[in-house]
Amino acid sequence: MNDYLIPVLLIVLAPVIGGLVYGFERIVKARMQRRIGPPLLQPFYDFLKLADKRQMMVHSTHAFLGIMHFVSLWFALAVLLLGGDLILVIFLHLLSTALLILAGYSTRSIFSHLGANRMAISVLAYEPVLIIIAVSIFMINGSFDTALVFAGNEPLLYKMPLAFIALLLVLPIKLKKSPFDVAEAHQEITGGVELEFSGLFFEAVYTAKWLDYIFCYTLVFLFAGSNILLGLGLMAFTFLYLNALDNSSARVNYKQMLRFSLGVAFTLAFINLIINSLL
Amino acid sequence: MNFYLTGLYFLPLIVGGILLIAPAKISRPLVILSSLILSVLALLVFFSVSEPVYFSVPHYVSQLVAGADVLMLMYFLWVALQRKSLLVGILSVVQLAGLLYILKNLSGGETLQFMVDRLSTFMFLLINIISGIIAVFTLRYIDEEECSAFRKKFFMALLFWFIGAMNLVVSADNLEYFFLFFELTTLASFLFIGFRKDAVSVQNAITALWMNQLGGIAILAAIFFIMYNGYGEITFTNLLAHTGADGLLLPLALLSIAALIKGAQLPFSKWLLGAMVAPTPVSALLHSSTMVKIAPFIILRLSPAIKDTPVAMVIVGLTGFVFIASAISALSQDNFKRILAHSTIALLALMIMMGAIGTPVTIVAALVLVLFHGISKCMLFLNAGILERVFHLKQSSDMDRLSESGPFTALVMTIGFMSLLLPPFGAFIGKWLSIETLGALATEKKLLGALVLVAVAGGGAVLSLLYFKVMGLLINRTGEKDQLRFENTGPYYSATIYILLGLVLITVAGLPLLLTYYFAPVAAAVHGSPVPVLNEGWNLFIGTMRIPLLPMLIAFFLLPVTILLAMFIRFRHADRAKEYMCGEKINYSFSSFYFSTDRAIPYFSAAGILFFIALIAVALI
Numbered sequence: 001m002n003d004y005l006i007p008v009l010l011i012v013l014a015p016v017i018g019g020l021v022y023g024f025e026r027i028v029k030a031r032m033q034r035r036i037g038p039p040l041l042q043p044f045y046d047f048l049k050l051a052d053k054r055q056m057m058v059h060s061t062h063a064f065l066g067i068m069h070f071v072s073l074w075f076a077l078a079v080l081l082l083g084g085d086l087i088l089v090i091f092l093h094l095l096s097t098a099l100l101i102l103a104g105y106s107t108r109s110i111f112s113h114l115g116a117n118r119m120a121i122s123v124l125a126y127e128p129v130l131i132i133i134a135v136s137i138f139m140i141n142g143s144f145d146t147a148l149v150f151a152g153n154e155p156l157l158y159k160m161p162l163a164f165i166a167l168l169l170v171l172p173i174k175l176k177k178s179p180f181d182v183a184e185a186h187q188e189i190t191g192g193v194e195l196e197f198s199g200l201f202f203e204a205v206y207t208a209k210w211l212d213y214i215f216c217y218t219l220v221f222l223f224a225g226s227n228i229l230l231g232l233g234l235m236a237f238t239f240l241y242l243n244a245l246d247n248s249s250a251r252v253n254y255k256q257m258l259r260f261s262l263g264v265a266f267t268l269a270f271i272n273l274i275i276n277s278l279l
Numbered sequence: 280m281n282f283y284l285t286g287l288y289f290l291p292l293i294v295g296g297i298l299l300i301a302p303a304k305i306s307r308p309l310v311i312l313s314s315l316i317l318s319v320l321a322l323l324v325f326f327s328v329s330e331p332v333y334f335s336v337p338h339y340v341s342q343l344v345a346g347a348d349v350l351m352l353m354y355f356l357w358v359a360l361q362r363k364s365l366l367v368g369i370l371s372v373v374q375l376a377g378l379l380y381i382l383k384n385l386s387g388g389e390t391l392q393f394m395v396d397r398l399s400t401f402m403f404l405l406i407n408i409i410s411g412i413i414a415v416f417t418l419r420y421i422d423e424e425e426c427s428a429f430r431k432k433f434f435m436a437l438l439f440w441f442i443g444a445m446n447l448v449v450s451a452d453n454l455e456y457f458f459l460f461f462e463l464t465t466l467a468s469f470l471f472i473g474f475r476k477d478a479v480s481v482q483n484a485i486t487a488l489w490m491n492q493l494g495g496i497a498i499l500a501a502i503f504f505i506m507y508n509g510y511g512e513i514t515f516t517n518l519l520a521h522t523g524a525d526g527l528l529l530p531l532a533l534l535s536i537a538a539l540i541k542g543a544q545l546p547f548s549k550w551l552l553g554a555m556v557a558p559t560p561v562s563a564l565l566h567s568s569t570m571v572k573i574a575p576f577i578i579l580r581l582s583p584a585i586k587d588t589p590v591a592m593v594i595v596g597l598t599g600f601v602f603i604a605s606a607i608s609a610l611s612q613d614n615f616k617r618i619l620a621h622s623t624i625a626l627l628a629l630m631i632m633m634g635a636i637g638t639p640v641t642i643v644a645a646l647v648l649v650l651f652h653g654i655s656k657c658m659l660f661l662n663a664g665i666l667e668r669v670f671h672l673k674q675s676s677d678m679d680r681l682s683e684s685g686p687f688t689a690l691v692m693t694i695g696f697m698s699l700l701l702p703p704f705g706a707f708i709g710k711w712l713s714i715e716t717l718g719a720l721a722t723e724k725k726l727l728g729a730l731v732l733v734a735v736a737g738g739g740a741v742l743s744l745l746y747f748k749v750m751g752l753l754i755n756r757t758g759e760k761d762q763l764r765f766e767n768t769g770p771y772y773s774a775t776i777y778i779l780l781g782l783v784l785i786t787v788a789g790l791p792l793l794l795t796y797y798f799a800p801v802a803a804a805v806h807g808s809p810v811p812v813l814n815e816g817w818n819l820f821i822g823t824m825r826i827p828l829l830p831m832l833i834a835f836f837l838l839p840v841t842i843l844l845a846m847f848i849r850f851r852h853a854d855r856a857k858e859y860m861c862g863e864k865i866n867y868s869f870s871s872f873y874f875s876t877d878r879a880i881p882y883f884s885a886a887g888i889l890f891f892i893a894l895i896a897v898a899l900i
Contacts, residue, residue: 055853061754061845063853068841075837079830087714087736088830094740095701095838098747102842105751109858116751120744131736138718139729195859270733277721277729 007081010214014077018210019043021217025243032247043210050206053199058107063201065103070204072096073211080218083147086134090127093215097123100205104193115192119183121254125261126170130219132269133163137222139276152225157234162272164223164234168241169265171216173257176209177242179249180257188251281334283327284395284450286320287403291443295436303428306435307418314411317442321407324400329800331396333452333516341392345382348459351466352378355492358469364485370492377499381455384506385513394452394516397804401646402449402576405653409568410442412775416661417560419771423668424558426475434474438564441467445569449576454505454513458498461537461573465491468570471561472554483553490550494540501533515580522584531581532590532898535635536891539594542574542627544601545887551624555616559664562616566623567657574627575649578634579642579805586637589897592727595720597890598632599731601625603738604883609745611876615675616663618749619656622699622742626652626706629735633713636720639810639822642802643794644712650798651698651705654786658779659695662688665776669768678752682846687765689753690846691776696746697842698783702834705786708826710739715824754846757858763847791819791828 010017023040030037039045057063076092079085097119104116134144140159141148149156157164173180184192197205220238224231252260294313298306352375359368417438421431444463451457465488473484502513508526511517521527543551554565565571578585578594585591602625609621626648633645666672670685682689698704702711714735721728767773786793791814799812799821813820817829 056856057850057853058856058858059756060848060850060853061756063850064845064848065841068837068845072837072841075833084830088711090736091739091743092834094743098743099838099841101747102751102754102845105748106754106756106845107858108755108757109860111859120748123744124741127740128733128737131740132733135721135729135732135736138732139721139725142718142722144715144718190859196856198856199853201853273729273733274726277725 004082007083011074011078011081014074014214015207015210018213019047019207021213021239022210025239028240029243029247032243047203047207050199050203055199055201057198057201058109058196062103062106062196065099065106066197066201067204069096069100069103070208070211072099073208073215077211077215077218080146080215083145083150086137086144086146086149087131088144089146090130090134094123094127096208100193100208107196109196111189111191111195112193114189115183115195118185118189118254119193121258122173122176122180122183125180125258126173126265129166129170129261129265129269132266132273133160133167133219136160136163136269136273136276139273146222149222149225155223155225155227155230157223157230160223160272160276162268162275166265166269166272167219167223168238169268170261171220171238171242172245173261174216175212175242177246179245179252180261181251182254182257185251281332283320283324284332287317287324287407287446288443288450290317290320291439291441291446295439295443298439299432299436301432303432306432310414310418310435313439314414317407318411321400321403324395325404328395328397328400331394331804334393334395336392344456344459348378348455348462349375351459351462354466355488358485358488362481362485364489366489367485367492370489370496374492374495374499377496377503378458381499381502381506385455392453392456392514393450394514395450397801398576398579399449401650401801402572403446405572405650406442406445406449406568409653409657410438410445410564412778413560413563413568413657413661414438414442416563416664416771416775417558419769420558420560420664420668430474434558437467437470438560441471441564441569445573448573452514452516454498454502454515454518457515458495458502461498461541462491462495464570464573465495468554468561468565471565472557474557474561477556480556483550483556486553487550490540490547493547494537497533497537497540501530501537504530504533518581519584527584528588528590528898529895531585531588532894534577534581535585535590535594536894538574538577538631539597539891541577542571542631543624544574544597544628544631545604545624546884546891547887548601548605548624552617552620555614555620559616559660559667562620563657563660563664566620566660567653571623571627572649572653575630575634575645578631579645582634582637582642582805583807585635589900590894591635591637592724593890593894593897594635595632595731596727597887597894598628598635599734600886600890601628602632603734603741604879604886606738606741606745607874608876608880608883610741610874613674613676613873615666615673615678615749616660618675618745619659619663622745623652623656625738625742626699629710629713632731632735633709633716636716637806638716638719639802639806639808640712640716640824642805643798643810643812643821644709644716646798646801646805647705647712647794648709651709651786654779654782655695655698655704655706658698658776658783659692661772661775661779662692662695665768665772669766669772675749675752678749679755681752682754682756685766685768686763686846688768690843691780693750693753693842693846694780694783694839696750697839698787700743700746701838703787703790703831704783704839705790708790710735711826712821712824714739750842754842794819794821 022043027037073096080089101116101119104112176184217235220234221231355371421434448460469484469488472487473480505513540547605621605624612618630645630648633641699706717732795812799810802810819826
């Protein structure tokens with residue numbers, strides 16, 4: 001029973017925790033720029049404000065797909081935290097992203113389309129790395145179950161350091177942080193897929209981003225196995241790294257992004273996989 | 280029982296003959312009726328055959344077969360002369376010489392030329408039911424084709440002869456017979472691909488011919504080496520009985536090469552891609568129920584003999600590579616049929632790989648993929664035909680208004696893509712079984728296993744993206760057209776689509792039952808030992824593999840149901856907003872992104888050739 005307590009709590013509270021992470025992130029980012037930044041609970045104030053807005057939508061298909069993106073992402077996160085099959089998790093996560101891409105394609109809005117296209121390319125950029133990490137974990141544990149990873153005594157970090165670096169390199173793509181935030185690119189395509197959502201419907205897409213934080217940091221945590229201190233350390237490091245990077249870099253275009261992630265991150269993870277499978 | 284089988288072999292031949300001369304009025308009821316009869320016969324045979332049935336034919340039939348072989352090769356030679364194709368000519372001469380040599384040295388003993396086992400009956404079901412549906416669809420399609428009345432009749436006749444040849448291929452035990460039927464399907468596809476008679480069609484038909492002729496030569500070479508090594512009868516049964524014997528690897532490798540060529544694996548994918556120029560029912564036929572499905576059939580037939588051999592390992596490596604390479608090539612395609620073709624090649628690679636690994640679970644996976652891919656691809660290709668004929672669309676980027684002009688077709692195509700991709704559809708189950716069992720391979724052959732795992736998982740991700748890209752075009756609409764009115768495409772088109780839709784939905788709903796009573800017995804017959812399938816609580820066990828059904832069920836409601844619901848759902852209490860256009864008033868046309876993979880294609884082909892050389896090399900060593 002106790003084994004399930006923490007995962008279930010995490011799953012239920014995931015949007016709240018994700019919101020807090022986002023709020024904290026905004027403060028940290030602001031402090032890096034010598035600003036004070038918004039209060040910690042600002043994301044939740046925004047959330048409440050959005051709920052009060054007049055409900056507008058382009059059409060129901062679009063709005064509904066946005067909501068289901070949130071729901072299916074939550075489900076993927078639940079499978080991950082409950083120790084499910086990592087390949088299944090990655091696949092479910094891919095599909096939940098695909099629902100949002102589909103939402104982007106379903107309207108006749110140029111920015112929405114541009115965003116959806118770029119998002120699909122982003123998926124292409126980070127997905128191979130995630131898959132190689134899953135296969136590497138399989139080569140080490142003999143199973144795709146994340147439950148085994150969480151219980152593992154020796155942290156994965158020591159066996160697949162290159163894969164961890166690769167993960168760090170693709171996380172900005174996943175979380176739409178500079179320099180790899182082409183999918184969102186507010187100044188350029190006004191938010192991409194998000195653009196046509198508003199009010200309650202935007203709420204779903206907005207909070208889905210918070211879930212994505214939890215998803216990504218759980219992936220980072222995987223590298224520490226049962227060593228919770230190390231896990232927290234890795235997460236804190238990743239947090240600082242992501243925000244510092246976001247603050248200090250300019251956006252690259254999607255071709256550069258794809259070239260970098262497939263050329264550098266993928267290669268790193270791949271070398272690690274070969275080492276893992278030869279040992 | 281023999282009576283049903285006889286029907287499966289002779290009915291298509293006779294019906295084809297009648298169709299060639301009968302007036303159009305008779306041909307319609309005849310086609311519908313005989314498609315029905317063939318389906319029923321296939322079902323009856325499936326239920327009546329549990330143990331392999333062997334039967335021989337009288338001696339004069341053997342001479343007839345030999346005569347037909349020679350005649351066919353003569354025809355190929357004639358084609359070579361007429362089209363001035365040196366390659367086809369040389370290959371035909373080589374084939375002819377090889378065949379004559381084999382015929383001369385063949386021991387005159389009485390052999391059993393035919394064997395029908397569960398794998399054959401499994402193929403019968405796929406071949407006859409799906410091709411029957413395609414035949415009914417073709418009735419209208421070919422009517423709208425611009426060609427002479429006789430060519431139309433010829434097309435229908437050829438279709439039935441093709442079905443007959445396929446039924447024979449999957450029941451031949453004698454390799455010489457197998458060679459004839461194998462080359463008959465080559466001949467049929469050559470005629471089909473060149474049907475439109477324009478320059479491109481003729482060129483592609485020639486390509487298909489010489490590539491498949493190489494497969495025929497591989498079979499002849501296999502026969503030669505079996506005779507040379509003195510293993511006696513040139514039958515599949517005899518081949519499998521000698522599993523593990525010295526020098527047997529080479530004929531097995533050669534037969535696998537024949538399979539890989541039929542299955543359009545790199546570098547031989549060009550013939551299947553070129554087949555797109557033919558009328559669309561041809562593509563449906565080649566991709567779903569006939570022709571390419573010979574590839575997994577041969578590999579499954581041989582799997583007890585080739586599993587765990589170096590040959591199987593090379594095949595696994597090759598198919599893993601083909602899977603990801605063709606998934607990537609598919610991303611660069613705009614032509615709807617070409618997108619489908621690339622994904623066929625990818626999925627075929629997976630089927631062949633699963634057959635080559637040859638554990639009980641992988642055989643189930645291969646069979647699941649063969650069947651579900653057949654149904655889904657047939658549905659998608661027939662829809663491509665409808666798009667072409669009714670909506671005049673060929674490029675996927677032009678389809679962005681389809682959900683307004685043809686919502687039903689858009690809906691069916693969406694379901695088709697989902698059935699190739701999402702849980703709990705069979706194709707997903709097949710892919711998942713593949714990934715999980717590749718793990719078992721990876722614990723033994725570490726590097727190969729890891730690389731193939733990456734290829735399959737990565738290729739799967741790329742294919743998902745591709746399908747979603749096309750689906751995105753299918754649900755694209757403005758907010759102003761909220762009314763859904765299904766279009767009417769006419770009785771022949773809509774009836775066949777409804778039947779296929781029904782098949783897709785029934786097979787999904789009955790998947791646990793199908794696994795237990797349909798796939799498991801066939802897999803047991805292929806593997807030679809029982810394949811236990813258990814349904815316990817919320818888990819389905821195949822051998823030692825566990826499929827959790829609960830996540831599958833939830834995923835079903837989250838993904839396919841969501842996408843379907845999204846097309847129909849209407850929120851009443853939300854106001855409408857126009858799309859944000861920066862204040863511009865321009866009508867945009869929407870397209871999608873492509874990757875140019877042209878530069879990579881030569882490398883892909885080169886890698887494929889290397890794999891084929893490796894295949895021969897490991898068999899020789």
